[in-house]
Amino acid sequence: MHGYAKDKDAYLTRLRRIEGQVRGLQRMVAEDEYCIDVLTQVSAVTRALQSVALGLLEDHLGHCVAQAIDEGGPEAEEKVKEASAAIARLVRS
Amino acid sequence: MHGYAKDKDAYLTRLRRIEGQVRGLQRMVAEDEYCIDVLTQVSAVTRALQSVALGLLEDHLGHCVAQAIDEGGPEAEEKVKEASAAIARLVRS
Amino acid sequence: MHGYAKDKDAYLTRLRRIEGQVRGLQRMVAEDEYCIDVLTQVSAVTRALQSVALGLLEDHLGHCVAQAIDEGGPEAEEKVKEASAAIARLVRS
Amino acid sequence: MHGYAKDKDAYLTRLRRIEGQVRGLQRMVAEDEYCIDVLTQVSAVTRALQSVALGLLEDHLGHCVAQAIDEGGPEAEEKVKEASAAIARLVRS
Incomplete structure (x- = not known):
């Protein structure tokens, strides 16, 4: 199970909203x-994607990376x- | 008519592809x-959005801004x- | 003469401050x-550099690019x- | 002792080079x-700063964060x- 599993529905809602913004x-x-x-x-959609990425990263550090440590x-x-x-990759995108 | 009008179909194709990537x-x-x-x-989608924005910006500078000048x-x-x-906004997003 | 010439002293002051921040x-x-x-x-110094770049860009658009147009x-x-x-380059740095 | 301690001299050399670039x-x-x-x-200096930050971050994750975990x-x-x-902060700067 991955770090973001506990927030899966919230991430799916945010990604569907971003899909709507792209439409x-x-x-x-x-x-x-x-x-x-x-x-x-376009800048608003980019910021929304970035904040999804930052959430996934925090979940990953606190769960998958922490577990390995x-x-x-x-x-x-x-x-x-x-x-x-x-x-x-995130910083440079 | 805006700067991007001449490339409108190409922009629509790219934005539909980005929509597919978000799905x-x-x-x-x-x-x-x-x-x-x-x-x-997510980084790949962000970069695709960025390159759409950079294209729109170049068209805008070369058409709308140039016309005003x-x-x-x-x-x-x-x-x-x-x-x-x-x-x-683009640099800071 | 370039677009930033009129703000040269201000840019030099800002760049000297950034040099001090790096020290x-x-x-x-x-x-x-x-x-x-x-x-x-480091994030503060990066933002200070970015705002120098955005100023130079606006001066360049309003002077050198406008002149060529x-x-x-x-x-x-x-x-x-x-x-x-x-x-x-600025967006991707 | 912090994560970057083992690479301290390398970081100082890189920061002095960045100082020279700002001059x-x-x-x-x-x-x-x-x-x-x-x-x-300016874009080159920004990228050099970014790579110092990414190095510090990796050292921090592998040392200070790992220790706390x-x-x-x-x-x-x-x-x-x-x-x-x-x-x-790094992503948004």
Whole structure:
């Protein structure tokens, strides 16, 4: 079971909302809305995705990484490395 | 007519693909996929959104802002200010 | 003359302050300050650099790009392309 | 002792290099270099700072957070929360 399991429904609700926002972007473009208004909405969707990612990361650190550390051994270091690489991708995206 | 009008179909195709990717994220969470794999996909969706935004911005600068500059007067400065605020939101999202 | 020329002193003051903040980071590390406090300061320096970049960009759009658009011809499109590439680097850094 | 202690000299060397790059930015502005070239250098300094932050974060997760998890108790959860907040600041800067 993964760290986010306990918040699964909340994540699914947020992702469905983001899906709706992306459909909203399609409508704005289809209806020739002003570029800046479309850009403002793109920034809002990006921030919503980011906050889903930050939640997943906190759950992962507090559950999967913590569990590996608790059990000790080489897996602990691998989990930290893996999480750090995911953080780097997030920071650079 | 806005700067992105000439690429409208391409933007709609990209946004539909992003919509599909967000649905894919829902499936990953619903099927309890590993946190890091979900995070990797979130970064991919964020980057796809970012590149849509950068395209819209270039079209806007080259069309709406350029037109205002061509026509001269206070609107030119307003358009530059407005575009710069949109860039700031993008950089900080 | 470039767009930022009129604000040159202000930019130099801000960059000297950022230089001081980076020296402050060195002191924190040399004096074994807590990791999270060092990280908080790194985020502050990154935001300060970002706001210098956003200012330079607005000046550039309002001066160098506007001038090229005013004069018309192929240089206008090149300037827009060049500015858009700089915005992309900023968004992705 | 903090996670980054073992790499302290390397971090100090990198931060001194970043300090030099910021002084380089001052020289570029003082000598009226082209805006886009200054912006390119700002992006380079931002990325260098980011990679210092990502290194500090990995060290912190692998040492301070891991230690708190090992020892168990409420401090473990606090450390995860604290690290997650630092990651959020980094993602949003």
